[in-house]
Amino acid sequence: MRISFISGTTRLFAASAAILLIWGWGLPWIAQLPTIDKRLQFLDERGIDPSAMYYTELDAMDKILQRIEQP
Amino acid sequence: MSDADSDGSTTPEPSRVSDDWLAIICAATLLIASVVGVWLSSDFNGSNNGESKIVAVNPLADWIDKPAKWTHSPFDAFVTETEAGGLDWSPLVGTMGSFALLALLLTTAVRYQGGQASGGRFLLGFIAVFLLAMLSYTLAAQSVVKSYNLEYALWALMVGLLISNTIGTPGWIRPAVLTEFFIKTGLVLLGAEVLMSRLMALGIPGIFVAWVVTPIVLISTYVFGQKVLKMESRSLNMVISADMSVCGVSAAIAAAAACKAKKEELSLAIGMSLSFTVIMMVVLPIVIKAIGMDETVAGAWMGGTIDSTGAVAAAGATLGDRALEVAATVKMIQNILIGVSAFGIATYWVTRVEKDPHGDRPGISEVWKRFPRFVLGFIAASIIFSLLHSLVDGGPELVDSVIKGSTKTLRGWFFCLAFVSIGLETKFSELAPYLRGGKPLVLYLCGQSLNLILTLVMAYLMFGILFKDFVAP
Numbered sequence: 001m002r003i004s005f006i007s008g009t010t011r012l013f014a015a016s017a018a019i020l021l022i023w024g025w026g027l028p029w030i031a032q033l034p035t036i037d038k039r040l041q042f043l044d045e046r047g048i049d050p051s052a053m054y055y056t057e058l059d060a061m062d063k064i065l066q067r068i069e070q071p
Numbered sequence: 072m073s074d075a076d077s078d079g080s081t082t083p084e085p086s087r088v089s090d091d092w093l094a095i096i097c098a099a100t101l102l103i104a105s106v107v108g109v110w111l112s113s114d115f116n117g118s119n120n121g122e123s124k125i126v127a128v129n130p131l132a133d134w135i136d137k138p139a140k141w142t143h144s145p146f147d148a149f150v151t152e153t154e155a156g157g158l159d160w161s162p163l164v165g166t167m168g169s170f171a172l173l174a175l176l177l178t179t180a181v182r183y184q185g186g187q188a189s190g191g192r193f194l195l196g197f198i199a200v201f202l203l204a205m206l207s208y209t210l211a212a213q214s215v216v217k218s219y220n221l222e223y224a225l226w227a228l229m230v231g232l233l234i235s236n237t238i239g240t241p242g243w244i245r246p247a248v249l250t251e252f253f254i255k256t257g258l259v260l261l262g263a264e265v266l267m268s269r270l271m272a273l274g275i276p277g278i279f280v281a282w283v284v285t286p287i288v289l290i291s292t293y294v295f296g297q298k299v300l301k302m303e304s305r306s307l308n309m310v311i312s313a314d315m316s317v318c319g320v321s322a323a324i325a326a327a328a329a330c331k332a333k334k335e336e337l338s339l340a341i342g343m344s345l346s347f348t349v350i351m352m353v354v355l356p357i358v359i360k361a362i363g364m365d366e367t368v369a370g371a372w373m374g375g376t377i378d379s380t381g382a383v384a385a386a387g388a389t390l391g392d393r394a395l396e397v398a399a400t401v402k403m404i405q406n407i408l409i410g411v412s413a414f415g416i417a418t419y420w421v422t423r424v425e426k427d428p429h430g431d432r433p434g435i436s437e438v439w440k441r442f443p444r445f446v447l448g449f450i451a452a453s454i455i456f457s458l459l460h461s462l463v464d465g466g467p468e469l470v471d472s473v474i475k476g477s478t479k480t481l482r483g484w485f486f487c488l489a490f491v492s493i494g495l496e497t498k499f500s501e502l503a504p505y506l507r508g509g510k511p512l513v514l515y516l517c518g519q520s521l522n523l524i525l526t527l528v529m530a531y532l533m534f535g536i537l538f539k540d541f542v543a544p
Binding site: 050 | 142143144145210215217218219221222224233236237239264269273318319320352380381384385388395399400403467474475479483486
């Protein structure tokens with residue numbers, strides 16, 4: 001029982017370290033690559049959040065709806 | 072969703088009110104408070120240089136937020152730098168505000184349902200579940216992660232699974248692991264965002280692409296899963312069919328709740344949907360550019376086929392502004408289908424799937440008894456907010472302010488809490504049986520192939536031939 005607990009804690013620690021490394025260093029490094037940076041700026045300028053789950057979460061919809069609803 | 076196989080017991084005392092009604096009451100409280108707040112704080116009779124100008128203000132907006140988008144440091148998710156060089160603490164203040172509001176509301180609700188002691192136990196566990204949800208949101212808010220449609224649902228599941236599959240979910244957290252309740256409350260709040268008045272945004276062609284093809288694909292995929300693939304779980308079959316044909320994660324959540332799918336089934340459907348959305352978001356624009364398809368037709372095709380709303384916009388934007396507009400609007404019309412599909416699925420489930428032991432169809436009273444009440448709350452919220460939006464003076468400003476200032480963010484917190492809870496309740500070994508034989512994957516691939524073909528035909532027919540001039544650039 002004790003061994004299992006330690007093993008679980010170790011696994012959690014290892015996974016947390018991996019997350020910290022990926023999000024703290026890996027992704028910020030990827031974000032500054034010219035191609036990725038260009039893509040992020042492109043999406044930002046258009047108010048697009050590709051992770052939006054519903055249309056109300058998409059800033060780009062405001063302009064589109066304004067154009068459609070008030071011709 | 073069904074939690075029958077859950078190993079955590081949360082409410083030992085008899086409940087005064089069902090989860091469905093409690094979810095409706097909680098969501099209604101938040102919606103009414105937001106509407107009243109906006110109504111009292113706004114000027115609906117103002118004028119600006121002789122022209123009527125409506126200024127809608129949501130007093131809750133400054134107090135309800137989530138971790139903001141960040142690129143270089145996770146701390147930027149909570150404290151951002153202003154253009155003037157100062158510090159903006161609003162994401163942190165809003166996150167803490169959301170916690171305070173949800174903790175107060177949900178603790179009161181749980182205490183009412185299960186007694187005084189259950190409220191205290193819930194609050195203690197809720198602090199941990201909310202912190203995990205906050206962590207999930209922070210992981211999802213990284214710019215690169217966001218740009219590839221890796222939604223918070225995925226990270227919330229991962230964070231929960233990480234805890235439950237390493238050290239195990241501690242007993243003191245379990246009273247706050249209320250997956251069904253969080254999902255149902257979030258869905259009723261989502262109902263307020265389903266505005267029927269926006270259904271005709273693209274006229275008849277939009278309706279044909281989003282509301283004719285989609286149900287055909289949903290039903291065909293479900294029937295294919297039952298008759299050809301002989302899928303053992305009807306609910307898994309339905310959740311995959313809905314999330315693939317309607318609009319990804321949000322449709323999967325609604326369908327899973329309507330057909331009482333197991334939490335593992337929802338996790339699997341969402342995992343598949345997000346994986347294929349990333350692929351389609353990148354590949355479809357490349358294919359479209361290669362064959363030189365018309366931008367409007369291409370937008371309609373992508374809007375009708377790529378699962379996730381944000382991914383549709385990202386893919387559309389790479390083709391041009393016209394494709395972005397058509398794609399995002401077709402997807403918005405499809406988003407509205409969530410309410411109808413949830414109602415249809417719930418009705419089908421209680422009348423056809425959950426027959427009595429003799430195989431007889433249940434009568435109307437039995438159907439009413441079994442019908443999930445939160446679906447009615449979802450539909451009612453949709454109807455009320457659609458009417459407010461289209462019939463009341465200043466309705467669009469009022470509704471937009473309510474949704475954008477508070478309820479949209481709170482709905483996101485409820486879904487995030489739900490996915491953390493699913494992860495906390497799930498062992499990896501419980502997911503394995505659903506992957507055996509690869510039937511879910513085959514179902515998704517076949518359904519999506521049919522979706523791609525039918526939507527392309529309909530998009531070309533409507534936007535390329537019949538209504539080419541109607542849909543002016």
